Amino acid sequence: MIGLRTLQIGVLVAFAGFAAGAIGDGPEAPADDLEAVKRELIALKRDLVILEEDLLFPASSQVAVFLSMDVGEFFQLDAVTLKIDDREVTHYLYTERQVDALMRGGVQRLYVGDVQQGKHRLTAFFTGRGPNERDYRRAATVEFEKTFEPAYIELAIRDSEGNYQPEFFAAVSE
Amino acid sequence: MKSFLCDIVLSCVLALPGARPIDELSYAAALYAWYQEQNDEALVEVLVAESRGRTDDDPVRWQLAKGSFAFAQGMYRFANESFETLAEGELSELDRMRLAFHLAREHYRRGDWRAVEAELERVDLGANWRGRRRRHPEVEFMRAEAALGQGDLARAEQALGALSEDDVWLAYGLFNLGVAQRAAGQSGPARATFERLARLRVETEEAWDLVQRGRLALAVMAREAGAAVDAQELLAGLPGDGRYRDVAMLSYGKLAMARGEYDLAARIWLTLLEQDGWSRGHAAARLGLPMSLEKLDREAQALERYRHAALAFEGRLAALEQAAARTDDPVWVDGLLDAVSRPDDTARAQELARLGAPLGAATWFEWLSGEDVHRVLSEWRELTGMAGWLAELPPRIAAYQEVTAERRRRTAEARVLLDDGELTARRDELAGRVGVLERALAELERETPRPEPDWMNRLATAEERALIDELTAMAALAVRLPAAERPRVEARIRRLIGLVFWQIADERAARIRALVRQLDESRALLAGVDARIERLEGAEARFAAGVEADFLALTERSSAVAERVAAALDERRRVIAAALRRGLDDEVARTRDYLLTARIAIARATDRLANGDAAPAARPAPGVAGS
Numbered sequence: 001m002i003g004l005r006t007l008q009i010g011v012l013v014a015f016a017g018f019a020a021g022a023i024g025d026g027p028e029a030p031a032d033d034l035e036a037v038k039r040e041l042i043a044l045k046r047d048l049v050i051l052e053e054d055l056l057f058p059a060s061s062q063v064a065v066f067l068s069m070d071v072g073e074f075f076q077l078d079a080v081t082l083k084i085d086d087r088e089v090t091h092y093l094y095t096e097r098q099v100d101a102l103m104r105g106g107v108q109r110l111y112v113g114d115v116q117q118g119k120h121r122l123t124a125f126f127t128g129r130g131p132n133e134r135d136y137r138r139a140a141t142v143e144f145e146k147t148f149e150p151a152y153i154e155l156a157i158r159d160s161e162g163n164y165q166p167e168f169f170a171a172v173s174e
Numbered sequence: 175m176k177s178f179l180c181d182i183v184l185s186c187v188l189a190l191p192g193a194r195p196i197d198e199l200s201y202a203a204a205l206y207a208w209y210q211e212q213n214d215e216a217l218v219e220v221l222v223a224e225s226r227g228r229t230d231d232d233p234v235r236w237q238l239a240k241g242s243f244a245f246a247q248g249m250y251r252f253a254n255e256s257f258e259t260l261a262e263g264e265l266s267e268l269d270r271m272r273l274a275f276h277l278a279r280e281h282y283r284r285g286d287w288r289a290v291e292a293e294l295e296r297v298d299l300g301a302n303w304r305g306r307r308r309r310h311p312e313v314e315f316m317r318a319e320a321a322l323g324q325g326d327l328a329r330a331e332q333a334l335g336a337l338s339e340d341d342v343w344l345a346y347g348l349f350n351l352g353v354a355q356r357a358a359g360q361s362g363p364a365r366a367t368f369e370r371l372a373r374l375r376v377e378t379e380e381a382w383d384l385v386q387r388g389r390l391a392l393a394v395m396a397r398e399a400g401a402a403v404d405a406q407e408l409l410a411g412l413p414g415d416g417r418y419r420d421v422a423m424l425s426y427g428k429l430a431m432a433r434g435e436y437d438l439a440a441r442i443w444l445t446l447l448e449q450d451g452w453s454r455g456h457a458a459a460r461l462g463l464p465m466s467l468e469k470l471d472r473e474a475q476a477l478e479r480y481r482h483a484a485l486a487f488e489g490r491l492a493a494l495e496q497a498a499a500r501t502d503d504p505v506w507v508d509g510l511l512d513a514v515s516r517p518d519d520t521a522r523a524q525e526l527a528r529l530g531a532p533l534g535a536a537t538w539f540e541w542l543s544g545e546d547v548h549r550v551l552s553e554w555r556e557l558t559g560m561a562g563w564l565a566e567l568p569p570r571i572a573a574y575q576e577v578t579a580e581r582r583r584r585t586a587e588a589r590v591l592l593d594d595g596e597l598t599a600r601r602d603e604l605a606g607r608v609g610v611l612e613r614a615l616a617e618l619e620r621e622t623p624r625p626e627p628d629w630m631n632r633l634a635t636a637e638e639r640a641l642i643d644e645l646t647a648m649a650a651l652a653v654r655l656p657a658a659e660r661p662r663v664e665a666r667i668r669r670l671i672g673l674v675f676w677q678i679a680d681e682r683a684a685r686i687r688a689l690v691r692q693l694d695e696s697r698a699l700l701a702g703v704d705a706r707i708e709r710l711e712g713a714e715a716r717f718a719a720g721v722e723a724d725f726l727a728l729t730e731r732s733s734a735v736a737e738r739v740a741a742a743l744d745e746r747r748r749v750i751a752a753a754l755r756r757g758l759d760d761e762v763a764r765t766r767d768y769l770l771t772a773r774i775a776i777a778r779a780t781d782r783l784a785n786g787d788a789a790p791a792a793r794p795a796p797g798v799a800g801s
Contacts, residue, residue, distance in 0.1 A: 030745045034553060035249050037742055040735045041560055042214060042249075044728070046221040048567075051724050055574055055581075066199045097210050106206025107199055154193035171193035 053112075061114040062150040065122070069102040069157040075136060075166035076129040077102070077157065082111055083123045089113055110155070117146045124155045126168055142170035197223070197231040201239070208243060217243040234260060234269050242276055248556075254280065271297050275313065282316050287323030290316055309336045315343040322354050327363070330354070345374055345381040349388060361395065368392045372408075386418050393425060402433050420446070424455035427462055431469075440466040452490060457768055460486055464775065477779040480772050487769035494765060498758040507751045511558075514551050547753060554746045557739055564736040568729070575725055592707060601707065604700045611693040618686055625675035633678050633685045645671050 053062075065082060077099050081091045090111045094102075102108060123141045130136030144151055152173035160167045194202075200223040208216035220240045223229050229236040241256030253276070260273060274296035281289035294317055299308035318333035330351050337344040348371040355364035371388035374381065389408050396405035406429060412422040423446050430439035443466060446459035464479035500506045506529075513525040592598060614632055621629060627642050634642060645667050652663045678685070 030550065030553070030742070030749050032738075032742050032745050034557075034742060035251055037557075037560070037735065037738045038247065038249050039252055040731070040738070041564075042217055042221065042247075044731055044735055045214070045218045046225065047724075047728060047731075048570075049218060049222050050225055051574070051728065055577060066203065068194075068202065101206050101209035104205070104209050105202060106209045107202030108206050109199075109203050150196075152193070152196045152199060154199060156193075173193040173195055173199065 057112050057114055057150075059150045060148045061116065061146070063111075063113055063115050063120075063122075063144075063146065063153065064109060064150065065111040065124075065153045065155060066107050067102070067110045067124075067155045067157075068107045069099075071159045072099070072103050072157065072166075074131050074159045074164060075126075075157060077126065078128040080110065080127070080155070081125040083125075084113070084115060085120055086123075107154075115146050115151075117148070119143065119145050122153055122170065124168070124170055126157060130166060131164055136166070138166070138168050140168040140170040142172060144172045195231070197228040200226075200228045201232075201236065204239060204243070208239075208246075211246075213243050213246040217247055217249075234264055234266075238269065238272050238276065245276065245279060250280065250283065271299075275310075278313075278316055282319060285323065287320040290320040290323075294320065307336075311337055311341050311343045315347050318347045319350065322350060325358075327351065327354055327358065327360070331363075331367075339374060340376065342376065342378050342381045345371060345376055345384040348374075349384045352388065352391060356391070356395070361399070365392065365395055368395070386412060390418055390421060390425075393422070397425070397429055397432075402429055405429055420449075420453045420455040424458055427455075427459065431462070431466065434469075436466045436469040440470070457487075457490075457765070461768065461771055461775070464779075468779070473779055473783055477776065477783060480776045480779055484769060484772040484776060487765055487772055491762060491765050491769065494758055494762045498755055498762065501751045501755045501758065504747060504751075507747055507754070510754075511551070511554050511747065511750065514555065547750070550746050550749055550753075554743065554750070557743050557746065560739045561736065561743065564732055564739060567732045571725055571729055571732075578722070578725075597703065597707065601700065601703045604696060604703060608693065608696045608700055611689065611696060615686065615689055615693060618689075623675070623679045623682060625671055630675055630678050633682060633689075634674070638674055638678065641674055642671070645674070 057064075063084070067080060069077065077094050079091065079093045082089050092110060098108070121141065121143050123139055125137060125139045127135075127137050140155060142153060144153065154169075154171055154173055156169040156171075158167045158169070159165075193199075200219065204216045204219035204223070207213075207219055217240065220229075220236060220243060223236065224240075237256050237260050241253040244250075244256060245253035257273060257276060257280075260269075262270075265273065274293040278290050278293035278297075281287075281293060294313060297310070297313050299310060301307055314333050314336045318330040321327070321329035321333060330347075334344060334347045334351060337347065348367050352364050352367035352371060355361075355367055368388045368391045371385060372392060374385055376382050376385055389412055393405045393408035393412075396402070396408060406426065409422045409426045409429070412418050423442055427439050427442040427446065430436070430442060440463060443459035443463035446453075446455045447463065449456060460483035461480075464476040464483065467473075467476035467479060510526075510529050513522060513529055516522040516525070618632055623629060627646050630642055631639055649664065649667045649671075652660055652667060655663055
């Protein structure tokens with residue numbers, strides 16, 4: 001979306017005649033190339049993320065958990081608790097904005113961590129408000145085999161039109 | 175609804191029963207950041223996916239996303255470069271529409287209205303199940319703006335008609351349309367547009383601000399048209415505080431003066447004077463109040479007020495000159511910019527008010543919200559954020575270096591264990607077994623079967639081997655038997671050996687196949703162990719060669735970026751300081767005019783009092799007596 005701020009400024013200035021005048025002329029334009037600085041910084045951030053991932057979560061031990069939500073009319077998400085092999089690895093509380101981003105099709109990278117190779121069990125507990133504004137807590141479990149390749153797991157919350165209830169899934173990405 | 179939202183701006187795939195592939199998840203993770211207006215995070219997400227080779231599934235949508243995120247981040251050249259990489263032939267109809275939407279935004283930014291229209295022509299979202307055209311608010315807004323830019327007010331109005339009443343884009347669109355209509359001398363339509371804007375039920379602060387401006391515009395227009403009552407009602411309807419209060423009160427005071435309602439005017443000027451700090455309204459009230467008093471024939475009080483005003487203007491002049499001198503002080507300018515960079519809360523407002531006290535808080539805020547100043551201040555804020563991030567980088571890199579050192583230490587330990595421990599021994603044992611098996615198989619395949627222990631033992635089972643050993647021992651003992659018995663016993667032993675031999679020879683092919691399988695398994699085990707050893711050995715080398723070099727490169731790059739950020743901050747500090755100086759000089763000139771006006775009025779009022787022109791006060795002005 002276009003930055004509302006930029007637009008607002010454009011609009012406000014267009015109507016300067018109705019507003020009280022400013023105290024003076026605006027500043028001259030800065031002579032440097034801000035975009036070039038931003039590009040360098042973004043590239044630096046990218047390389048840092050890659051280095052971080054390679055260093056802290058190498059493929060041979062990496063497990064990443066993603067959360068997606070489709071529609072969400074029967075469930076208002078408040079929090080997710082994640083356990084791997086019965087050990088809590090993260091607990092996440094959601095803001096309205098984050099829930100909105102999920103409902104619009106975004107996927108949250110909920111957790112990235114390390115596990116040993118072999119079989120594991122992941123359980124996600126979803127807390128929120130279910131149908132009729134009632135407190136709702138459900139869990140979804142998936143077992144996965146960690147190999148030399150990274151393990152990606154998707155948790156999904158969906159509405160079931162059939163029984164007017166939310167449904168929770170956990171599956172390993174191939 | 176979700177798919178509709180996704181359609182025009184970017185593509186997004188709804189959750190499916192099975193887990194999606196990582197390419198898909200990465201793309202949706204970028205959208206997650208973008209939907210929260212974390213544009214730089216979204217962009218980094220795309221660039222990381224690109225580096226990881228996760229964008230091959232649908233390169234077009236990734237390029238569109240990259241361009242869009244870069245655009246939102248104010249990186250317009252980068253955005254255009256991304257869009258330019260898209261080959262027309264590779265685009266689906268929907269992709270073409272998306273690209274057109276993004277390009278329209280770019281043309282909009284540049285004010286190239288014809289190009290905006292041309293791109294938006296390609297955007298057609300079709301109709302819903304009821305046959306109604308599907309509209310995207312931002313598209314309709316851009317259509318309206320493009321029409322406005324080309325002077326076609328009717329078409330702009332038509333485009334805005336597609337927006338719902340609670341859409342924030344409508345507030346912007348109506349405001350701009352009203353301004354254009356007024357500028358074109360179309361008072362009636364302009365009034366209707368502003369009235370529609372004033373009636374909007376908006377929820378965002380920005381839109382509410384526009385609604386207030388719309389109301390103020392209506393008041394000004396009503397005043398211009400001589401409809402004083404309307405103007406009064408509209409002005410009275412403005413919020414009791416905020417940036418428009420001062421403007422509204424000033425306009426309200428002037429209106430009362432114009433209508434000869436000097437009592438009312440005096441009350442308004444007094445209200446304005448009661449507020450803290452300086453503003454344009456406050457300055458005007460300093461002169462407006464005694465003018466009202468003069469009209470109310472309260473000459474003595476008017477003279478006293480003029481004298482107070484002159485004193486106040488002299489004080490303000492001194493304060494302004496002092497403030498202007500401080501713009502040369504980078505510490506003071508930094509204090510101002512730091513205050514601006516803080517979150518928009520009460521503490522920030524108080525700090526800004528304190529710094530801007532000599533200038534007057536209201537005027538100060540107006541200046542800060544002016545387009546160019548706002549842009550530079552936004553850049554300052556953005557750069558400050560970058561500088562903060564960069565400042566935190568060296569300790570972060572140091573921490574990673576420690577992690578690397580620790581990992582290397584552990585790898586070295588593992589290597590020692592590898593050299594001395596079980597894994598190496600197992601590897602040697604396996605290699606020995608493989609060697610023996612290979613040799614045995616080679617010989618078995620080369621030699622013809624013969625009933626001799628040497629050959630038979632290679633393929634015999636453990637039981638058969640024991641039997642062969644026993645029969646061989648018996649054959650050795652048979653030579654000691656009496657000559658009469660020996661042939662019979664030896665013949666029996668040979669028969670028994672023959673039985674074992676024929677059993678082995680009969681199963682020779684199957685037994686060799688089993689041995690080959692055993693050899694293959696041993697070879698696989700050996701390869702696995704070798705690979706593990708190689709990984710462990712290679713890990714150390716990779717740490718040393720790759721990561722350390724990465725750390726060094728990152729440190730150097732971050733230092734270079736930090737230098738550029740610091741230079742950019744300096745540039746904005748200089749620009750803001752220069753603009754401040756100009757602004758303060760203007761305010762000094764204005765205050766001098768006020769002072770001159772006050773002094774002339776003092777002279778006039780003094781003369782009138784001295785000449786006895788002034789009539790006795792007919793009645794006390796409300797709230798003025800004794801103040």
